[in-house]
Amino acid sequence: MSVVHLIDTITEWAQTNICDIVKLKVPPENTEATDVGYKYALVTPVAFPMYVPTSEKLPPNVCSPIPSLCVRFLAGQDNMAKNDCNIEVQFCFSAWDTGTHGDDIYLSNGDGTYRKLDAEARKKYFRRNGDGWRDVWNFVDTALRAIESTARIGDYTIDRSAPIKYGPLTEQDSIPDYYPLWFAWVSFTVTHSIRRSNQDINNLL
Secondary structure (H helix, E strand, C coil): CCHHHHHHHHHHHHHHHCHHHCCEEECCCCCCCCCCCCCCEEECCEEEECCCCCHHHCCCCCCCCCCEEEEEEEEEEEECCCCEEEEEEEEEEEEECCEEEHHHCEEECCCCCEEECCHHHHHHCEEECCCCHHHHHHHHHHHHHHHHCCCEECCEEECCCCCCEEEECCECCECCCCCCEEEEEEEEEEEEECCCCHHHHHHHC
């Protein structure tokens, strides 16, 4: 197996099993339109391999680099004596949320059902707050459920003896303030048997 194959396989799995079941707010093209009057859109996050492209380098049909999940290769270790390989993989999550928009509010009808505010009230309502962190951590929780309920991703086995780690993005041991952007990460280890030959490598070039 190659690192490229690993990243491609896990990225495809993450798209299907994590991103495709999530909807998150997408930033407006006009960065000033984040308050009253901005009718935000909900989109399915995209899983990117290794890095998140800038807006001008996005693939077709992808409207924004945020929200997204980035699949990164952290470190690998080949154990030739045991003929196996351990690879630590990291998922990096991003979300955007400035606060509570009118479309976020549901009113109880008193019978167990709910309704939205009327259109004009939705358009006028906005409360700036720091609760957008909930979006990225709901994203992380979705990923943790997927990882913890999966034994294999393609040819790779999730190593249950290694811990699944997660946390917020930090710089110099502190959580930076990137409001209204929110970031977090999850890392875990996969294993596979070592099967290498020059022909295998040549086929991938």
